[in-house]
Amino acid sequence: MTHSHSSLSLSDLTFTWPDGEPVFSGLSFVFPSGRIGLVGLNGSGKSTLLRLIAGRLTPDAGSVHASGEIGYLRQDITLDPNVRVDDILDIGDLRIALHRIESGEGTEKDFAVAEGNWDIEERAISTLHRLGLERVLPDIEALGRTVGTLSGGETVLLGLTATLLKNPQVLLLDEPTNNLDRMARARVHAAVQQFPGTVVVVSHDRELLNSMESTVELRRGNLRTFGGNYSLYQEATTAEQENALAAVRDAKTDLAKQNRELIEARTKLERRKRYGQKIQDERRLPPILAQTRKRKAEVSAGKLSVNHIGKVDDAKSALADAEKMLRDDREIRLDLPDTQVHPGQQVVTLEDVVLRSGQIVSLHVTGPERIAIVGPNGIGKTTLLDALVEKKPFVPCRALRQRLDVFDENLSVADNVALAAPHATSEEIRGQLARFLFRGTDSDVTASALSGGERLRAALATILLAQPAPKLLILDEPTNNLDLPSLAHLTQALHDFRGALVVVSHDLPFLREINITRWIRMDENGIQEIDPEWQ
CATH class of the missing domain: 1.10.287 (Helix Hairpins)
Incomplete structure (x- = not known):
């Protein structure tokens, strides 16, 4: 498709975190037009760069130049469940003004706010439905609901709707397909393909990255353009690495x-x-x-x-x-606890439990079973996992929640891990965190300052160092925000884990590679076992 003229450039951009850690120093760069995949290792600064471009962070020096409005979808859009839908869409105040005008109580200020946006509610509902949210947000009344009533995937789609409603010329998307089922992913892919301006996408969704027209790599504080999609980028960097080794x-x-x-x-x-x-x-x-x-x-x-x-x-x-010229890239190193669940051993049992999502379910986990729970967004998969945790499993259990809201936001990463592992020494905690790329002072950063990828790594470090060592892992979308090398390590570690496993994920290749032994599909009527070869 042809793109309207849209440019994005950085001039002498410099940014350092308050603790003195430098991220960018004098970075100048002109992004290509069209659809761009922004790639780089976890912790390389991709999310920080998007926040600087979007104006959510202020650089120490330098500037960002963009032609037209910038739209930005945050990676951590799902963190606060109490925010209203219309506030996420940034139309809460506008709706109040419109409703006052409709009731005859509108002020001059209300008319000024509403100017040019008389149909904003209809446009919002139309965009929400185009992205597949007609079931959970069927009409204008639903705009007053809170985000906590939506699934993680539905909240991501809501955030994308908010971004598109601003009619931006430059679109920044940070992990836009997190938590999404295949239908929802297809809608996001289509929305990105149809966007007429410049799109910069940070994602671990290979299919989405392969639909990009160019790839920009962020590495050691510098940006570099590769023509073509992610697969071509991989071929180019692999060839470079071979040449560098030679x-x-x-x-x-x-x-x-x-x-x-x-x-x-x-x-x-x-x-x-x-x-x-x-x-x-x-x-x-x-x-x-x-x-x-x-x-x-x-x-x-x-x-x-x-x-x-x-x-x-x-x-x-x-x-x-x-x-x-060598890529001595940092990747996480995973050692899961060497725990074991014996065949026939009871792990956790749900018997005719009524879930918050309304279904009545029974589920028995026995021995070292590896269960995948699949189903569309918003059907209640996370609710089912919560019920398993609340039922008090018969073996030590740890859960990785999809919203990653497991931290005391005011404590450091190291202190949060220490709460889960009170008997571990400071050296053991910092050693474990180093394997998850929190090295030196990185582990002293407060939880509130972590990016989505960093939160996931910190949460994994916490549950894997927890005492007693878990024999049951309950994981809700564990691959979100992980770069592809780190995903490979997580896959291998879970493949070798000898305890029981219950995993919710939309990433079918990942589920197949960790040797799932039981597949369970969830719908409005409850859960049922499905054939392992389902597609």
Whole structure:
């Protein structure tokens, strides 16, 4: 599709967190037009960059230039369940003004607020329905509901609606397909494809990233454009890495060769020196001639030494340059507790329990079962997991909640982990956090300052260090916000876990790779077992 002219650029952008940690220093960059995937490792600063572009953070220096209005979908849109739908849509005050005008009590200020937005409620409902929320938000009255009555996926769609209602020319989307079922993902993909301006997307949704026209990588505080989608970006970086590894190997070989030649040269010089001294000692040469030869030998030795040392220094420099091109990327390291649940052992039982979502369900988890719960957004999957936790399982249990609201927001990451693991030493806690990329002072950051990806890593660190070690893991959308290398580590760790597992996820490849043994589908009538080969 053709894009209307839309530009986005950064000029000498500098930003440092209040604790002194630098994120960007003098960053200048012009984004391509069209659909752009912004990629980079967890913690590289992708969400921070979007917040700076959107004006939610103020840079220390430099500026952002955008043609037209910027729309921004936050990654943590689902955190506060008490916010009203119309406030998320940023039309709460506008609706109040419209209703006062309709009742004949409108003031001059109300008319000024409503100017040009008389149909905002109808437009909001139309956009919500286009994104698939007609069941939960069927009419204008529903705009007064709170976000807590919606599922995580529905809240993401609500946030996207809020962003699109502003008619922006530049659209910034931070993990827009989190918690979404396949139908909802398809609607988001379509909305992104149809957007006429510039879209910058941060996501771990490979399908969405592969629909982008260009890919921009954020790495070590710098941005770099790759033509094409995520798969082409991967091919390019893999080829670069192979070339860099070859260059490092060649540089190491050359350095070893230069060192060897330097040693050989020094050995020859030492022999010559000893031989000259021996001749002098035996007085075979007149003193004047011996002295002349000694001076010549020293000059020759000096030249030879400088020449070889120079070559060694050049080889060291070439190796350092080659190593800079290597991607020594940080990835999380996961060791799940070495707990075990025996076949036939009772883990947790629900018997004709009435869920908050209305269904009556019975579910028995026995032995080291690995259960996947699937179903459309808003059907009650999270509610079912909450019921399992509240039922007090027969084995130690830990849950990863979808909203990641498990922290004391005023405490540091390390202090939050310490609450879950009171018997762990400070060294054990910080060692565990380091495996989740919270190194040094990173673990002293307060929970309220964490990005979505950081919250997920902190939550995983907390439940995996918890005491007693969990034999049942209940995970609600555990792959959200994880970069692809970290996702691979989580997948492998859960694959090897010998305890029981109950997982809600819309990521079917992930579920298949962790060896699910029972598949359960949830709908309005409750739950039922389904064939493992379902699509």
